[in-house]
Amino acid sequence: MDQGNTAFLLLAAALVLLMTPGLAFFYGGLVKAKSVISMMMMSFGAIGLIGVLWVIYGYAIAFPTIEGTAPLPWMFDPANLLLNAATDDAVVTGPAGAYPTLAFVAFQATFAIITVALISGAIADRAKFGSWMIFAGIWATVVYFPVASWVFNFGLGADEAGNGIFSYGGWITNGLEDVFGLGVIDFAGGTAVHINAGAAALALALVLGRRVGFAKGAHTPHNPPFVLLGAGLLWFGWFGFNAGSELAADGFASLAFINTIVAPAAALLSWIVVEKIKDGKSTSVGAASGAVAGLVAITPACGSLTPGYAILLGILAGAICALAIELKFKLGFDDSLDVVGIHLVGGLVGTLFLGFFATGTGLLESGSPAQLAAQAIAAGAVLVYSFVLAFVIGFIIEKTIGFRVKNEDEIAGVDLVVHGEEGYVLDAK
Numbered sequence: 001m002d003q004g005n006t007a008f009l010l011l012a013a014a015l016v017l018l019m020t021p022g023l024a025f026f027y028g029g030l031v032k033a034k035s036v037i038s039m040m041m042m043s044f045g046a047i048g049l050i051g052v053l054w055v056i057y058g059y060a061i062a063f064p065t066i067e068g069t070a071p072l073p074w075m076f077d078p079a080n081l082l083l084n085a086a087t088d089d090a091v092v093t094g095p096a097g098a099y100p101t102l103a104f105v106a107f108q109a110t111f112a113i114i115t116v117a118l119i120s121g122a123i124a125d126r127a128k129f130g131s132w133m134i135f136a137g138i139w140a141t142v143v144y145f146p147v148a149s150w151v152f153n154f155g156l157g158a159d160e161a162g163n164g165i166f167s168y169g170g171w172i173t174n175g176l177e178d179v180f181g182l183g184v185i186d187f188a189g190g191t192a193v194h195i196n197a198g199a200a201a202l203a204l205a206l207v208l209g210r211r212v213g214f215a216k217g218a219h220t221p222h223n224p225p226f227v228l229l230g231a232g233l234l235w236f237g238w239f240g241f242n243a244g245s246e247l248a249a250d251g252f253a254s255l256a257f258i259n260t261i262v263a264p265a266a267a268l269l270s271w272i273v274v275e276k277i278k279d280g281k282s283t284s285v286g287a288a289s290g291a292v293a294g295l296v297a298i299t300p301a302c303g304s305l306t307p308g309y310a311i312l313l314g315i316l317a318g319a320i321c322a323l324a325i326e327l328k329f330k331l332g333f334d335d336s337l338d339v340v341g342i343h344l345v346g347g348l349v350g351t352l353f354l355g356f357f358a359t360g361t362g363l364l365e366s367g368s369p370a371q372l373a374a375q376a377i378a379a380g381a382v383l384v385y386s387f388v389l390a391f392v393i394g395f396i397i398e399k400t401i402g403f404r405v406k407n408e409d410e411i412a413g414v415d416l417v418v419h420g421e422e423g424y425v426l427d428a429k
Contacts, residue, residue: 198344
């Protein structure tokens with residue numbers, strides 16, 4: 001066992017877990033003052049629920065293994081119910097070194113948590129907490145866990161005769177490699193995390209409908225300092241998200257780290273320039289949103305781009321996402337906190353950008369469109385799968401127990417109605 005890599009992976013897991021409270025602040029500052037508790041509770045609820053489900057059966061779906069069997073799209077490994085096999089196993093040989101299985105389990109658990117929490121921003125100000133928790137548990141089970149297997153489950157190898165230990169899943173990486181001679185590049189979750197969550201967010205926004213009084217400028221962030229604090233915590237935790245995905249403290253982790261500095265920095269600048277040109281002012285919320293858009297875009301690409309191309313990606317992501325958030329007003333869907341415009345669009349930009357600029361395999365270097373084809377198929381497959389199932393799950397919940405609060409409760413404030421609390425009690429005795 002490599003103790004250095006083990007320490008690195010455990011530290012990365014802690015950083016990624018911090019991202020979800022950071023997201024709670026980011027989202028909490030963007031909603032109205034009477035919804036801040038509700039908004040933050042959806043992130044903390046995801047920590048509790050998905051953390052437990054991951055240990056009970058989530059890891060067994062995302063990373064199942066069996067001897068002498070090729071990867072399949074959706075399977076469950078009963079040996080890892082409640083992590084039994086992972087607990088018994090001393091170490092697993094990863095792509096860049098040896099580390100305990102449970103360290104990898106913990107790291108991947110934090111990815112599952114943040115992915116589910118991201119969706120909640122699309123239904124801010126109007127969702128029932130209990131219905132959200134039911135949706136989160138079902139969506140994680142039938143969408144995130146298997147999609148994580150498609151993308152992150154590379155397989156553990158085999159001997160010369162073709163026998164050995166294989167991981168189920170990985171059709172996006174292993175299956176596309178069989179077709180195109182190379183698999184999709186998704187270093188840290190552009191497809192499995194951001195496109196996945198963004199597509200589900202769009203589906204829920206359509207299911208729940210628009211907020212009361214939905215119009216451009218009608219809902220303004222109540223606490224921009226919270227937004228900046230949340231963005232800062234997200235950026236800090238994102239170093240674990242991206243560099244940690246190398247699973248080793250090596251050169252690729254260092255490349256991912258520097259790209260996680262420069263791409264969001266460029267996107268921040270790009271976003272506020274677009275804001276200045278479009279609206280006449282550069283805002284703090286715009287700066288925070290630009291940084292997050294750059295972080296989203298660099299997530300799949302952080303280990304496969306030179307820093308120069310990372311800057312270019314950040315510039316494009318900041319500008320495109322700044323314009324994309326306006327689509328909800330033109331198309332009429334109420335994505336409350338721009339999950340679609342930042343995470344879905346940013347994830348697509350970063351994933352497809354690799355088809356052109358990935359080191360060694362992108363169209364500009366190789367002259368072959370194979371990488372672009374693999375990136376597009378992976379992005380499209382995850383988008384459609386997540387959107388359709390999220391819409392079905394959300395629709396069933398809305399038509400049975402109800403997903404949206406009453407209009408009068410929305411106007412009065414979700415916090416008191418749903419949680420019996422207020423975010424700001426100024427007259428407390």
